[in-house]
Amino acid sequence: xxxxEGVSFAYARGAEELFGGLSHVxxxxxxxxxxxxxGRGKSTLLYVxxxxxxxxxxRVLLGGEAVSAAPDAVRARVRAHRIGFVxxxxxxxxxxxxxxxxxxxxxxxxxxxxxxxxxxxxxLEQMGVSARAGHRPGEISGGQxxxxxxxxxxxxxxxxxxxxxxxxxxxxxxxxxxxxALSAAAGGADQAAESADKGAGSGPDRGTSEGRTVVIATHDxxxxxxxxxxxxx
Amino acid sequence: xxxxxxxxxxxxxxWASKVPSxxxxxxxxxxxAATIATVGRTAAAEQQLTDRLDEAGSRVLAVADARGEGLLxxxxxxxxxxxxxxxxxxxxxxxxxxVNGVIGQGGTRVPAWGVHGDLTAVADLxxxxxxxxxxxxxxxxxxxxxxxxxxxxxxxxxxxxxVDDWSVVGTFTPRDPFGDYAAGxxxxxxxxxxxxxxxxxxxxxxxxxxxxxSVLALVDPPTPDAVTIxxxxxxxxxxxxxxxxxxxxxxxxxxxxxxxxxxLVAIVVLADVLVRRKDLGRRRALGATRATIITxxxxxxxxxxxxxxxxxxxxxxxxxxxxxxxxxPPADFTTGTATLAxxxxxxxxIPPALYAxxxxxxxxxxTP
Ligand SMILES: Nc1ncnc2c1ncn2[C@@H]1O[C@H](COP(=O)(O)OP(=O)(O)O)[C@@H](O)[C@H]1O
Ligand SMILES: [Mg+2]
Numbered sequence: 001x002x003x004x005e006g007v008s009f010a011y012a013r014g015a016e017e018l019f020g021g022l023s024h025v026x027x028x029x030x031x032x033x034x035x036x037x038x039g040r041g042k043s044t045l046l047y048v049x050x051x052x053x054x055x056x057x058x059r060v061l062l063g064g065e066a067v068s069a070a071p072d073a074v075r076a077r078v079r080a081h082r083i084g085f086v087x088x089x090x091x092x093x094x095x096x097x098x099x100x101x102x103x104x105x106x107x108x109x110x111x112x113x114x115x116x117x118x119x120x121x122x123x124l125e126q127m128g129v130s131a132r133a134g135h136r137p138g139e140i141s142g143g144q145x146x147x148x149x150x151x152x153x154x155x156x157x158x159x160x161x162x163x164x165x166x167x168x169x170x171x172x173x174x175x176x177x178x179x180x181a182l183s184a185a186a187g188g189a190d191q192a193a194e195s196a197d198k199g200a201g202s203g204p205d206r207g208t209s210e211g212r213t214v215v216i217a218t219h220d221x222x223x224x225x226x227x228x229x230x231x232x233x
Numbered sequence: 234x235x236x237x238x239x240x241x242x243x244x245x246x247x248w249a250s251k252v253p254s255x256x257x258x259x260x261x262x263x264x265x266a267a268t269i270a271t272v273g274r275t276a277a278a279e280q281q282l283t284d285r286l287d288e289a290g291s292r293v294l295a296v297a298d299a300r301g302e303g304l305l306x307x308x309x310x311x312x313x314x315x316x317x318x319x320x321x322x323x324x325x326x327x328x329x330x331x332v333n334g335v336i337g338q339g340g341t342r343v344p345a346w347g348v349h350g351d352l353t354a355v356a357d358l359x360x361x362x363x364x365x366x367x368x369x370x371x372x373x374x375x376x377x378x379x380x381x382x383x384x385x386x387x388x389x390x391x392x393x394x395x396v397d398d399w400s401v402v403g404t405f406t407p408r409d410p411f412g413d414y415a416a417g418x419x420x421x422x423x424x425x426x427x428x429x430x431x432x433x434x435x436x437x438x439x440x441x442x443x444x445x446x447s448v449l450a451l452v453d454p455p456t457p458d459a460v461t462i463x464x465x466x467x468x469x470x471x472x473x474x475x476x477x478x479x480x481x482x483x484x485x486x487x488x489x490x491x492x493x494x495x496x497l498v499a500i501v502v503l504a505d506v507l508v509r510r511k512d513l514g515r516r517r518a519l520g521a522t523r524a525t526i527i528t529x530x531x532x533x534x535x536x537x538x539x540x541x542x543x544x545x546x547x548x549x550x551x552x553x554x555x556x557x558x559x560x561x562p563p564a565d566f567t568t569g570t571a572t573l574a575x576x577x578x579x580x581x582x583i584p585p586a587l588y589a590x591x592x593x594x595x596x597x598x599x600t601p
Contacts, residue, residue, distance in 0.1 A: 047595045052518060073522045080520025087598065091515050095249035107238050108520035152519070 002026040002049065002160050002213045006058035009041070009048055018044055021058060024231060028159070029211025031186045033224050036233030042217035045233065046162045049215060050083055051075040062160070080108040084153030086163035086182075090145035092137040092152075099124065099133040102151045109156045116155065123151035127181055143174030150181045161185055163216045167223055179226055186214040186228075234525050243532025246509075250533075253505035257498055257578065258537035262545030264494035264574045268487055269549025273562030273570070275483040277553075279476050280563055286472045290410035292320070292435040294444055295463040296452060302459060303427040309451050310350050313433055316447050318440035321354035324428030331418055333379040334387035334398055342391045343375045345399075346414060347422035354434070355411040356419060360384055361403025369399035369420035376404065388418060410434070438472060441465045487570075491577045499581035502534050506589040513589050514597030523590040530586035531579055538578040542571040 006021045018041035026032055034042050047053040049060060051067055052075075060068035067078050079085075084105070092101040099120050106116035124130040127147045132140050140148070146166060153161050163182060167175035216223055224230060234242075247254045285291065298304045310324035326347035332340035348355065352363055356370065361384050364370050369388060376384060381401070389398040399420045407414040411432075422428060431452070435444055445464050454460045506513065513526055521529075546567055553560040 043599070050518070052595050073524070076517070076520055076522040076525075079518070083520075085518055087518075091511075091598070093249075093512060093515070096245065100245075104516070105519045107242065108234055108516075108522075108525065110234060112235065113238060113241075156520075 001028060001061075001063060002215075003061040004049070004058065005061060007048060007055045007060065008057040009044060009053060010056045011044075017056070019233070023058075026160075026213045026215060027229075028213050029186055030228045031183055031214045031216065031226075032229045032231055033227035034215060034217045034231045034233065035219055035224060038219070040233040042219075042233060043164050046164050046215065046217050049160070050085060050162050051078055076108075080105055080110075081156055082159050084156070084158040084161040086146070086149045086153045086161070086166045088165040088168045090137065090142075090149040092145060092148060094137050097134050097136060098129070098140065098148050101137065102148060102155055104155075105152060106155045111156070119157075120151065120155055123154055124148070127151050128177075141174075143170055143177065146170060146174065146178050147181060150178060150185070154185055158212065160213045160215070163214070163218075165218055165220070166216060167218065167220050172222065175220065175222055179223055182214050182216065183226070186212050234521070239525070239528055239532060243529050244536050246512075246529060246533040247536040250505055250509065253501050253508075254533070254537040256501045257534055258541035258544070260494050260497050260501070261538040261541030261574050261578050262548065264490055264577065265542050265545025265570055266549035266552060267490050268570045268574070269546065269562060269567060270552045270556070270560075272483045272486045272490070273549065273553055273566060274556070274560045275479045275486075276562040276566045277560050279479045279483075281559065282472060282475060282479075286438045286468065288409070291465055291468055292438050292441075293410055293432060293463070294435060294441060294448065294465065295430055295432045296448055297430045297461045297463075298427070299459055299461045301429065302455075304452055304454055304459060305429065305431050306427045307349050307424055310428060310431055312451050313431055313448050314350055314354070316433070316444060318436055318444045318447075319433045320436045321351065322431065322433030323348050323350040323352075323354045324422070325349070325430050325432065326422050326426070327429045328417070330391040331379075331388040331399075332391045333381060334389040336380060337389070338391060338393065340380065340391075341378045343371075343378050343417045345369065345388065345418035345420055347426075347428075348419050349422040349424070349428050352405075352419065352421075355408055355414060356405035357408055359404040359406055361401075364399070364402050364419070364421050366421055366423070367399055368402045369418050370403045370405045371401055371418050372406065372415050373404060374415055375417045435465070438465050438468060441468070487573070491573055494574070495577040495581040498534065498538075498578050499584060502530065502582045503585040503588065505533075506530060506585045510589070510592060510597050514592065514594040517592075517594035518598060526590040527583075527586040530589050531582045534578055534582035535575065538575055542574050545574070546571050 003025045004022050006023055007019050008021050009018045010016065034045055036042055044053065048055055055068055059066045062078065062082065067075065099117065102120040102124060103116035106119065121130060121133060124133050127150060129144050129147050132144055137145055161182065166178050170178065218224065305324055313319065314322035328344040328346045330342040331345040332338060332342055371384060384401050384404045387398050387400050390396065435441060441464055445462065452460060516526060550561065553562065
């Protein structure tokens with residue numbers, strides 16, 4: 001379970017304080033849309049939840065632990081094992097194949113290459129982009145790239161998925177596809193994860209199938225319409 | 234992250250950014266080739282000098298009783314031979330001429346040396362046995378000259394006024410540096426007769442100074458000119474001086490080449506890290522630790538550096554060989570150079586790696 005406890009954040013000492021001591025519990029299995037005007041701190045909040053920025057006040061709890069206060073190496077490990085990221089521009093490595101991009105977090109999480117590949121291929125299959133597994137990001141469309149990014153966010157079967165304007169650069173159809181994928185991810189462990197679990201010794205951290213916490217920073221009305229919960233900043 | 238996968242990622246990164254990788258490889262290759270072709274030559278020269286000075290001929294200390302005052306009794310020879318800096322030693326008498334005893338005074342004369350001490354210090358026995366008192370051994374050359382078919386018989390002093398003779402009991406070849414004895418006969422000197430010359434072979438040319446002092450203390454000449462000394466002391470001094478100069482010159486050159494090369498490698502890697510900061514920021518966001526980033530940056534440097542070192546060593550050796558066979562440095566110098574160049578490249582990659590690992594990934598990801 002992911003929670004914010006009285007969180008404020010400032011980019012520099014004396015700079016504008018964002019969030020003003022925000023507390024919020026993100027329920028597993030629920031898609032939460034974080035919204036608000038541009039510059040209000042939607043992206044910043046996601047980075048705080050993703051343990052890349054440390055709150056100036058308050059803390060971020062994950063599974064009851066104050067992970068925001070942990071040392072850098074621990075936070076990196078939490079990111080690798082328990083948090084998945086989707087960036088606005090897919091941020092795939094242009095020099096590597098789609099499958100190599102998808103399995104990247106699994107490598108940082110210490111998975112074997114074979115296990116990571118099996119899991120990544122399964123996700124690409126589910127997302128309907130398995131035909132592109134051997135291509136480079138320059139050879140696929142924006143919609144496909146964002147779906148690949150969703151696969152990458154899910155590869156370690158994380159408890160939390162954070163997406164920053166994932167539909168910002170997409171047309172309606174592609175946006176709907178990506179949102180559907182994120183909603184499905186909130187629903188619980190997917191088939192690929194289950195089959196990978198059986199085969200692989202290096203299992204994911206999540207024991208139960210209560211669903212993932214999905215947080216989407218967005219100002220896309222389409223996403224807001226379909227989110228289970230809206231957190232306005 | 235598993236080690237094999239770190240290596241795989243580092244190699245993939247090195248392959249992806251080909252220009253910086255090629256530059257790193259080239260720099261390390263030049264470092265190795267330049268070192269081998271320049272410093273390697275001094276190392277080769279130093280090696281030759283050392284080899285030459287190590288030859289037994291460069292390690293002989295000889296003390297002669299200049300006026301025949303009996304300053305070199307058998308005991309002095311025995312004591313000098315057992316000094317810790319002495320490998321072996323003997324005392325010899327002034328050579329006399331001998332002839333085949335069967336032929337008599339008309340026969341061909343060959344030189345004969347009376348030796349006190351361990352004969353194995355100067356000769357290797359080929360046939361027969363070592364001589365005792367009143368016995369002698371001969372070389373094949375001397376045997377032919379004396380007109381002996383086998384190393385048996387006897388030799389007599391080639392003199393009309395004195396009479397002395399020795400039974401021949403074997404043949405020998407002289408040991409380095411006593412090649413002079415190849416022309417003649419060695420006989421066992423009477424134990425009660427002081428020798429004319431004391432010759433010792435030192436364990437190391439650099440021990441000449443101390444050994445000379447110890448030997449003179451044993452001999453205890455009444456005046457300094459009572460003995461004449463032939464010593465490798467000045468040779469040892471020369472060696473120390475020359476190798477010292479060469480080593481200092483080589484070290485300075487090596488430091489310059491490696492230091493300059495490392496600086497350029499650091500600049501190339503830093504440029505690569507700056508160009509690929511988005512890549513590194515993404516890795517951090519996706520869960521790579523700082524240690525992983527540092528390892529990846531060092532690994533992506535080391536991969537082309539290893540290739541460069543191999544090419545550079547090959548090129549350097551080829552260059553040295555073209556300049557002459559004598560310029561090829563010893564093998565341990567070559568492997569040492571490659572290792573040092575790789576250490577220098579690795580060290581050079583550390584500051585850019587630290588820089589990359591400590592950047593704020595959020596700031597990087599937000600920069601379009
Ligand atoms: N690296 C930074 N340093 C200082 N201020 C920043 C930095 N990044 C963003 N900001 C500021 O923080 C505020 C929130 O930014 P952001 O989280 O991107 O908002 P949103 O995603 O809601 O548009 C903005 O006022 C922005 O100018
Ligand atoms: Mg934003």
